Amino acid sequence: MPPFRSTLLQAALVTVLTVALYAPGLSLSPPHLTHDEIKFALQAEAIADTGRDLNGRLFPLYFKEAGFAVGRDPMCIYVMAAFLKALPLSEQSIRLSTVLAGAAGVGLMFLLARLTLAKRSVAWIAALIMALTPAYYIHSRLALSVVYPVPMTVLWLIAVMLYLRTQRTRDAVVIGLVLGAGIYSYLAAAIMMPLYLGATLVVLWWRGDRRGCRTMLLAFGAMMVPLLAWQLIEPDRYSNILSAYRLYDHDTSAGGGLLQRLASVQGLVSRVDVLWDSFNPGRLFFTGESSLQISTRQVGSFLTPVAVFLLVGIVTLSRRPMALGSGLGPLVLFGLFTSPLPGVIMADVEIRRWLVVVPLVAIVAALGAGRLLEKGWRTRVAAIVLTALMPLQFAFFARDYFGPYRERSSVWFGGNIRAALNTVLDDARLRAPASVYLANEIPWVEAYWRFYSKVRGVDLGDRTHYIQLGAGEIPRAEDAAVMVTPADTSLSTQLAAAGWTSQRVIADLDGRPSLIVATRPAP
Amino acid sequence: MTAAPGSFTAANGWTIVAASCLALLIAGVVMTPRVRPADGALRAAILEESVQSTLFVHGDGETWYQPLAVYPSRWLIRAGVPQELAIRLPSMVAGLLTIVLAYVVAVQLSGDVMLGALTTLLLVAMPGFRGASQAAGGELWTVAFVLAWFVAILSWIEHPRTWVPFVGGAALAASIYGEPEGVWSVPIFFALGVILLRAERRARSAIWRSAIGIAVVAAPAVGWVITHREAYADTFGRWAIHAAHIRSPGDGVVAFTQWAVMARRVEEYWQYFNPTFLFGREMLGLPLLALVPLGVWAVGKRWSQTGRLLVVGGSLLAPVPAVLLDAPRQAALASLLLPLAAVSGAAAIPVIAAMRRGRSAVMTAMVVLLLLTLTLAAK
Numbered sequence: 001m002p003p004f005r006s007t008l009l010q011a012a013l014v015t016v017l018t019v020a021l022y023a024p025g026l027s028l029s030p031p032h033l034t035h036d037e038i039k040f041a042l043q044a045e046a047i048a049d050t051g052r053d054l055n056g057r058l059f060p061l062y063f064k065e066a067g068f069a070v071g072r073d074p075m076c077i078y079v080m081a082a083f084l085k086a087l088p089l090s091e092q093s094i095r096l097s098t099v100l101a102g103a104a105g106v107g108l109m110f111l112l113a114r115l116t117l118a119k120r121s122v123a124w125i126a127a128l129i130m131a132l133t134p135a136y137y138i139h140s141r142l143a144l145s146v147v148y149p150v151p152m153t154v155l156w157l158i159a160v161m162l163y164l165r166t167q168r169t170r171d172a173v174v175i176g177l178v179l180g181a182g183i184y185s186y187l188a189a190a191i192m193m194p195l196y197l198g199a200t201l202v203v204l205w206w207r208g209d210r211r212g213c214r215t216m217l218l219a220f221g222a223m224m225v226p227l228l229a230w231q232l233i234e235p236d237r238y239s240n241i242l243s244a245y246r247l248y249d250h251d252t253s254a255g256g257g258l259l260q261r262l263a264s265v266q267g268l269v270s271r272v273d274v275l276w277d278s279f280n281p282g283r284l285f286f287t288g289e290s291s292l293q294i295s296t297r298q299v300g301s302f303l304t305p306v307a308v309f310l311l312v313g314i315v316t317l318s319r320r321p322m323a324l325g326s327g328l329g330p331l332v333l334f335g336l337f338t339s340p341l342p343g344v345i346m347a348d349v350e351i352r353r354w355l356v357v358v359p360l361v362a363i364v365a366a367l368g369a370g371r372l373l374e375k376g377w378r379t380r381v382a383a384i385v386l387t388a389l390m391p392l393q394f395a396f397f398a399r400d401y402f403g404p405y406r407e408r409s410s411v412w413f414g415g416n417i418r419a420a421l422n423t424v425l426d427d428a429r430l431r432a433p434a435s436v437y438l439a440n441e442i443p444w445v446e447a448y449w450r451f452y453s454k455v456r457g458v459d460l461g462d463r464t465h466y467i468q469l470g471a472g473e474i475p476r477a478e479d480a481a482v483m484v485t486p487a488d489t490s491l492s493t494q495l496a497a498a499g500w501t502s503q504r505v506i507a508d509l510d511g512r513p514s515l516i517v518a519t520r521p522a523p
Numbered sequence: 524m525t526a527a528p529g530s531f532t533a534a535n536g537w538t539i540v541a542a543s544c545l546a547l548l549i550a551g552v553v554m555t556p557r558v559r560p561a562d563g564a565l566r567a568a569i570l571e572e573s574v575q576s577t578l579f580v581h582g583d584g585e586t587w588y589q590p591l592a593v594y595p596s597r598w599l600i601r602a603g604v605p606q607e608l609a610i611r612l613p614s615m616v617a618g619l620l621t622i623v624l625a626y627v628v629a630v631q632l633s634g635d636v637m638l639g640a641l642t643t644l645l646l647v648a649m650p651g652f653r654g655a656s657q658a659a660g661g662e663l664w665t666v667a668f669v670l671a672w673f674v675a676i677l678s679w680i681e682h683p684r685t686w687v688p689f690v691g692g693a694a695l696a697a698s699i700y701g702e703p704e705g706v707w708s709v710p711i712f713f714a715l716g717v718i719l720l721r722a723e724r725r726a727r728s729a730i731w732r733s734a735i736g737i738a739v740v741a742a743p744a745v746g747w748v749i750t751h752r753e754a755y756a757d758t759f760g761r762w763a764i765h766a767a768h769i770r771s772p773g774d775g776v777v778a779f780t781q782w783a784v785m786a787r788r789v790e791e792y793w794q795y796f797n798p799t800f801l802f803g804r805e806m807l808g809l810p811l812l813a814l815v816p817l818g819v820w821a822v823g824k825r826w827s828q829t830g831r832l833l834v835v836g837g838s839l840l841a842p843v844p845a846v847l848l849d850a851p852r853q854a855a856l857a858s859l860l861l862p863l864a865a866v867s868g869a870a871a872i873p874v875i876a877a878m879r880r881g882r883s884a885v886m887t888a889m890v891v892l893l894l895l896t897l898t899l900a901a902k
Contacts, residue, residue, distance in 0.1 A: 272797075273797060273799055277797075280793050282787065282790030285789075
């Protein structure tokens with residue numbers, strides 16, 4: 001076992017380097033905030049400010065919202081709230097909390113690799129693979145909860161590895177606590193963490209370690225107490241989950257919910273297709289996801305050289321299950337192949353639901369890289385070339401990510417709402433408008449307005465009106481009023497007819513008209 | 524070939540091969556053949572003598588057929604064989620040839636006659652194989668020719684006779700005349716053969732002899748393409764790696780290096796191994812799911828390097844010609860997977876038999892497999 005203190009220092013260095021890689025340009029790309037980021041941020045800001053959520057609940061476990069009764073995941077919000085205690089509310093500050101979670105995952109990966117793989121250089125490769133994974137990079141720069149299960153998964157593996165080596169009760173407790181805490185990180189983790197618990201129990205049971213099993217279960221159970229208490233307070237939560245994610249439907253005429261359909265042959269076949277497609281190397285190593293919110297479509301979810309390392313790693317691990325230390329190899333392989341399960345249940349292949357695959361791929365691929373580096377000079381050169389290609393491919397990805405991708409993806413992030421609302425808010429600083437009309441046709445405009453009002457420190461809440469343009473509800477312009485609507489050529493004449501004398505078109509990043517800020521200046 | 528331990532002799536093995544062939548023939552005659560979308564045009568090309576028929580046969584529009592898909596049926600019709608039977612009979616013959624060759628390959632690789640016999644039974648149980656042997660088309664000819672190449676390689680490794688690589692190479696090149704993907708099968712499986720032969724003494728001369736065999740048999744096709752340049756876009760064009768090659772072959776190669784094109788081909792390749800396709804009614808059938816994964820493991824773990832390369836490597840290479848054609852996923856384009864999966868499935872049976880109560884488990888599994896296959900086939 002390498003010296004623990006020096007390993008910890010190196011892991012800290014890896015974390016810092018990852019932050020340095022992930023943090024720049026957080027308000028530049030992704031080009032805009034998604035509505036989910038806005039809502040997480042508003043909840044976090046409310047908690048940081050008053051200790052209560054937007055519904056006025058004191059330190060709730062889940063954050064219910066109108067239209068999302070399931071409740072937002074707590075871990076992301078409380079971490080973000082801690083950041084907002086120290087930093088002002090901004091696009092950067094809310095995304096920075098996720099950056100730190102992502103970077104912590106990479107640092108922990110270094111620790112795991114250093115403790116399980118023989119060479120320090122291979123541990124650095126593991127960290128490099130994880131840090132340069134495009135899907136992980138992209139998700140770590142979004143203020144969402146999807147990244148949070150990743151560090152929990154790596155922590156679980158570290159704790160298991162330590163426990164298998166030392167048999168210390170403390171480590172068994174940590175396994176249970178980490179997996180229990182992981183449940184609060186993201187909804188998909190509520191499937192994966194118990195699965196990991198089950199797999200760990202099987203490993204310990206197989207080794208005849210009944211005491212370890214009991215300790216782990218007790219620790220996990222302790223972490224479930226808040227969830228059970230919440231269930232008593234919110235007895236509808238599970239039925240809300242089932243209906244929000246279309247898992248169960250009383251009306252079976254259309255085949256029922258997603259879980260019900262699993263019972264049919266057709267449903268089962270389609271899920272096997274989803275599982276197979278999840279591991280589609282074309283998507284994983286060449287093109288990435290179809291959604292431009294989470295992929296540039298120019299590079300795979302993982303860098304292409306990782307495919308070679310991963311293949312070698314899987315073959316090595318299936319031939320020598322002890323290659324990652326006793327018991328850990330089978331757990332890693334189990335985790336790797338079951339990771340798309342949340343996506344399979346939801347019949348959705350997108351990697352955001354199963355980001356836990358990233359550290360598992362990183363550790364197995366690093367094992368593969370290490371194996372290649374051990375062999376003859378030809379394979380060693382190949383491994384070195386592939387490793388060198390990773391930063392190169394990442395550089396191409398980053399150039400696109402901070403360049404043309406911003407324009408391509410702008411629409412996927414809801415358009416340039418920020419620019420339109422900031423125009424109104426900046427004007428309001430000079431002279432407060434008498435009324436602000438915001439068209440409900442702009443998706444989640446209320447949340448965006450609240451967020452940017454708080455960021456700019458301008459409160460126009462009592463003068464704001466939300467209108468439905470589709471219902472022919474264009475208000476007559478009053479003096480010193482301002483209105484924000486989607487850019488629509490037919491609307492322009494109607495606005496002029498209603499007395500809105502000045503119309504500023506807010507363009508999207510690709511130059512297309514996105515929104516209109518219409519005003520009638522005060523005389 | 525060696526006999527299996529116990530009383531299972533080579534004669535028993537050949538008896539089962541004969542029974543499998545008979546079963547295939549009966550199934551071919553009795554069962555209604557599955558109609559595929561392209562069947563109509565092919566039937567028309569077979570029946571319409573006036574279409575341009577030199578070596579390759581011009582069908583409708585851009586379609587040209589490989590000679591083995593058309594001429595044998597035409598000759599049978601001329602010889603007085605009823606039309607329906609004449610259209611399907613060549614595929615049946617190719618199917619019978621495939622059964623025999625799959626048996627020989629399995630026995631050569633495992634040294635176990637019983638395993639060879641099981642291979643033929645599993646092959647006949649596959650809905651994809653039965654379907655292909657009942658339908659018009661030349662895909663099973665391509666499969667048989669590639670298997671003949673494997674037999675030649677294995678025979679040469681066992682007894683290095685000089686004429687064997689030549690015949691093997693000639694057989695492999697004959698796959699050009701079976702189906703469009705056969706054109707790509709030649710370089711791909713020749714490369715696999717070279718890897719196998721390289722480990723042996725006097726490999727260089729064997730490789731040369733097989734290359735000459737390929738050249739001799741491929742020469743008419745090459746000559747035909749040169750003398751029928753007007754057909755280039757629709758013949759070689761259909762077999763080439765990217766549509767851009769229609770402008771020039773160089774453009775096709777360059778286009779293939781594009782990131783998006785490579786990504787699409789990788790996806791196409793991956794989808795050939797999708798379990799719902801592989802174990803579906805167009806290919807191996809669901810019952811084989813119980814045997815093939817275990818068999819692949821057994822081949823990987825217990826068989827020689829040659830066996831692993833030929834069965835596992837061959838299976839992994841089987842869809843590559845189809846992917847290079849950039850055609851939508853079709854069972855007909857990856858038919859070589861069928862006999863290789865049968866060998867893998869058969870390789871699982873000794874593993875199960877070696878377990879405690881394994882023999883009874885094997886017997887039960889075979890009965891269940893038979894019943895399931897018959898039930899699914901009847902649907």
